Amino acid sequence: MLSVSDNHHHHHQHLRRPEPEPSQDEPTPPxxxxILSHHLEKLVARNDRLVLGNRQSQQKSLKGFDGVRAPSISIPKYLERIYKYTNCSPSCFVVGYVYIDRLVHKYPDSLLVSLNVHRLLVTCVMVASKMLDDVHYNNAFFARVGGVTNAELNRxxxxxxxxxxxxVTVSSQVFETYCQHLEKEMLRNGTALDHMVRPAITNSSSTADATEISVEDHTQSSSSHE
Structure with a gap:
């Protein structure tokens, strides 16, 4: 399960990853x-239906994260890609989710939908990694992994x-609350309660072997995709 500790010096927010598990030849995602992917997919599908049914007013506050069309890569594959190439600690994905949740509650005119979820995820996880991980990649690396331009991710x-x-500060108490929420989601969907957060696995991956993807269909910069 997700755990919190006040004596782990590697994370500024005192968020502790579990003890290392036996290594695997092909490590599976945490x-x-x-759980987060499943939760977000359900939320996005519901919100897309609301927008399509014209039962939700045009969102405004999160417009800057909209693309022209929904990227073809699924939410699970996108999160796995970020995890694989950036080596973010699993806690970063929980904190990134906290940021998204704060946004949708602070701006009720906006919804998490297929047009904005990918950009929100890569941006929130990147910011979380800067807050939590002592060693993290720069914006240019996250941009390539996330399929956007560096200028777009900076914006x-x-x-x-x-x-x-x-x-962007997340206390241990808030972190634990969100961990419990995700655990409830996990149990609700019949998934065995296991270590939800696993230690970040050191990969030899780099942008050199990262398969090119693009979520860069934004109206302002679609022509500048590298």
Whole structure:
């Protein structure tokens, strides 16, 4: 399960990853990614139906994260890709989810939908990694992994910070609350209770072997995709 400790010096928010598990030849994604992906997919599908049914007014606050069309890569594959190439600690994905949840509660005119979920995820996880991980990749690396341009991700990062009023601190208590919420989601969907957060696995992956993807269909910069 997700755990919190006040004596682990590697994370500024005192968020502790579980003890290392036996290594595997082909490491599977942390369970938290599976649960978070499932939760976000359900939420996005519901919100897409609301927008399609014209029962939700046009969202405004999160417009900056919209693409022209929904990327072809699924939410689970996108999160797995971020985890594989950036080596973010699993806690970063929980904190990234906290940021998204703060946004949708602070701006009720906005919904998490297929047009914005990928950009929100890569931006929120990147900011979380800067808060939690002592060693993290720069914006340019996250941009390539996330399928956006560096300039676009720089803009999205600033947009996120201003929308959150730079409120990117997550206390141990808040972190634990969200862990419990995700665990309830896991049990509700019949998944065995296991270590949801596993230690970040050191991969030899780099941008050199990262398969090119693109979520860069934004109206302002679609022509500048590398």
């Amino acid at each position: 369970r938290v990614l599976t 999205l990062e600033l947009e996120l910070l201003f929308l959150l009023d730079f409120g």
